[in-house]
Amino acid sequence: MTLLSVNDLVVEHRTPGRPVVRAVAGAGLTVEAGEVVGLVGESGCGKSTLARAVCGLAPVTEGTISFGDRTVTPLGLRRRDRSLAGIQMVFQDPYSSLNPRRRVGAQIADGLRAAGDTTTTPTEMLERVGLPGDVAGRHPHEFSGGQRQRIAIARALAARPSLLIGDEPISALDASAQAQVATLMRDLAVSAGAGLLFISHDLSVVRLIADRIAVMYLGKIVEVGRTAEVWRDPRHPYTRALLGAIPAPDGAGVLPAELAGDVPDPADPPSGCRFHPRCPVAMDVCREREPAFGPVACWLHEPR
Amino acid sequence: MKLPRAWRQPLAITGGVIALAWFVIALSAPLLAPHDPLAQELPRLAPPGPGHWFGTDQLGRDILSRVMYGARLSIPLTLLLVAMSVLVGGLLGAISGYFGKWVDETIMRFADLVFAFPTVILAMVVAAALGASLANAVLAVLVVAWPAYARVTRGLVLGVRQREFVLSGRLLGFSAWRSLRVDVLPNVTGPILVLATLDIGTALLLLSGLSFLGLGAKPPSPEWGAMVASGVEVFDSWWVAAFPGLAILTVVLAFNFLGDTLRDALDPRTARAIKERAL
Numbered sequence: 001m002t003l004l005s006v007n008d009l010v011v012e013h014r015t016p017g018r019p020v021v022r023a024v025a026g027a028g029l030t031v032e033a034g035e036v037v038g039l040v041g042e043s044g045c046g047k048s049t050l051a052r053a054v055c056g057l058a059p060v061t062e063g064t065i066s067f068g069d070r071t072v073t074p075l076g077l078r079r080r081d082r083s084l085a086g087i088q089m090v091f092q093d094p095y096s097s098l099n100p101r102r103r104v105g106a107q108i109a110d111g112l113r114a115a116g117d118t119t120t121t122p123t124e125m126l127e128r129v130g131l132p133g134d135v136a137g138r139h140p141h142e143f144s145g146g147q148r149q150r151i152a153i154a155r156a157l158a159a160r161p162s163l164l165i166g167d168e169p170i171s172a173l174d175a176s177a178q179a180q181v182a183t184l185m186r187d188l189a190v191s192a193g194a195g196l197l198f199i200s201h202d203l204s205v206v207r208l209i210a211d212r213i214a215v216m217y218l219g220k221i222v223e224v225g226r227t228a229e230v231w232r233d234p235r236h237p238y239t240r241a242l243l244g245a246i247p248a249p250d251g252a253g254v255l256p257a258e259l260a261g262d263v264p265d266p267a268d269p270p271s272g273c274r275f276h277p278r279c280p281v282a283m284d285v286c287r288e289r290e291p292a293f294g295p296v297a298c299w300l301h302e303p304r
Numbered sequence: 305m306k307l308p309r310a311w312r313q314p315l316a317i318t319g320g321v322i323a324l325a326w327f328v329i330a331l332s333a334p335l336l337a338p339h340d341p342l343a344q345e346l347p348r349l350a351p352p353g354p355g356h357w358f359g360t361d362q363l364g365r366d367i368l369s370r371v372m373y374g375a376r377l378s379i380p381l382t383l384l385l386v387a388m389s390v391l392v393g394g395l396l397g398a399i400s401g402y403f404g405k406w407v408d409e410t411i412m413r414f415a416d417l418v419f420a421f422p423t424v425i426l427a428m429v430v431a432a433a434l435g436a437s438l439a440n441a442v443l444a445v446l447v448v449a450w451p452a453y454a455r456v457t458r459g460l461v462l463g464v465r466q467r468e469f470v471l472s473g474r475l476l477g478f479s480a481w482r483s484l485r486v487d488v489l490p491n492v493t494g495p496i497l498v499l500a501t502l503d504i505g506t507a508l509l510l511l512s513g514l515s516f517l518g519l520g521a522k523p524p525s526p527e528w529g530a531m532v533a534s535g536v537e538v539f540d541s542w543w544v545a546a547f548p549g550l551a552i553l554t555v556v557l558a559f560n561f562l563g564d565t566l567r568d569a570l571d572p573r574t575a576r577a578i579k580e581r582a583l
Contacts, residue, residue: 057471078480080474080477085475085477089471097468097472099490114476
């Protein structure tokens with residue numbers, strides 16, 4: 001059975017006196033157990049909102065999120081449903097993802113308690129993420145960003161999740177720590193048999209760890225495919241633009257191609273295909289009708 | 305005995321020594337005071353000098369003795385008052401900020417109601433309605449003092465509750481109360497404690513003001529605020545108001561120093577700086 005399936009998800013942000021913003025506008029996505037899915041896209045395209053909705057931290061306006069045989073319900077003031085504790089998240093900012101007043105060991109112990117795990121110790125969890133076990137008695141401010149993110153990963157994994165979500169967990173880290181933390185997340189999640197939904201705007205890291213890639217643009221998934229295939233043969237013009245924007249370290253001095261324009265305002269999306277104002281190969285049909293199909297939501301790749 | 309590092313700072317020690325001195329004076333006033341604080345047997349309005357170091361007031365009472373006895377009234381009542389304000393206001397503010405919606409609206413509208421009136425006037429009205437006694441004066445000041453703490457706590461809680469570690473805790477199955485207690489409240493106590501220590505002076509003066517108006521301490525009892533107020537009537541004899549005023553000043557200063565130190569000691573991030581500055 002599919003571990004996580006997001007169907008036609010719509011998440012709207014409502015602010016009084018402002019137009020409703022559709023951060024996620026009908027996105028679909030699946031994650032299987034033991035699979036690593038990379039979700040990529042520009043800032044403001046709704047990646048994080050989608051991740052939050054999967055955790056129950058953002059209200060679902062339309063569509064459904066199924067986790068195993070359960071439907072994810074928004075987290076209100078009540079204690080989170082035990083059956084949903086299998087979804088855990090590692091957040092973006094390592095400086096605010098740990099409680100500055102508590103020792104890191106105690107915070108990891110919270111995760112162990114959530115799983116009813118009485119045999120594992122916080123020390124063992126710290127060692128599992130590559131930190132010395134004797135730092136459990138320290139406070140978060142004594143660690144670097146990368147170390148904090150490892151601690152956050154240890155806490156999330158201590159709850160024995162079957163789905164781990166990384167919401168840009170490496171974007172705030174030094175370049176040297178990014179690949180390390182990303183591969184650590186992948187290895188730990190896969191060896192535990194859990195699925196990993198890894199959100200990032202760094203395609204080169206996603207390529208390194210993801211089995212499948214989902215590309216998001218303005219609240220919609222525009223292309224999904226096996227990582228190697230998408231890398232070799234990107235089909236959606238947006239995916240091509242994203243891949244073309246990666247600097248090539250080949251010494252040839254070829255500057256990456258830049259995608260013209262900015263992401264449109266999600267409160268006022270363009271008609272038809274949401275990408276058409278920036279698309280180099282836009283046709284008449286793109287301006288009029290939305291390509292509501294997959295795995296590549298582009299009129300050039302309409303399934304027959 | 306070795307003090308924890310955070311308390312080995314010059315200001316912390318100064319504050320501690322002054323506060324300790326006042327506690328000793330308050331406890332042993334009957335032994336230390338040279339005269340009966342209520343006896344009207346000395347020359348009236350005598351300037352400070354041998355025999356009566358702080359002079360005497362317009363009724364011929366020894367001001368040094370009255371200041372000493374005053375410590376037994378003013379200090380414990382002020383501390384009790386501020387502690388109660390922090391508890392009541394802090395708890396209501398935290399609930400308001402964390403739970404939001406109608407809970408927030410209800411509590412904050414009550415706070416607005418209190419803010420709508422001038423502090424002293426409202427305290428007077430409440431004290432008068434309850435009947436004139438020092439205990440009722442404390443209650444009256446509590447009624448006007450809690451909204452400030454509720455406001456500050458609410459704002460701080462609103463800022464902290466969306467932080468990612470609070471969300472992580474909720475994802476791990478923390479109940480709202482556990483989240484509030486473990487993740488939110490420890491991260492808002494610093495500013496509230498500082499506010500409380502700064503407020504000790506205001507609370508002391510407000511209590512004294514009520515006493516002066518006849519709504520708190522009854523006239524003969526040596527309450528510092530009432531003594532300052534009565535000193536205003538005899539402005540030429542500066543010592544009548546100056547010494548109880550100095551008493552208030554030193555208490556306020558001492559608690560400000562202690563409050564700052566407490567904040568530093570509670571914050572693990574300042575721990576390293578403290579180690580470097582420690583005596």
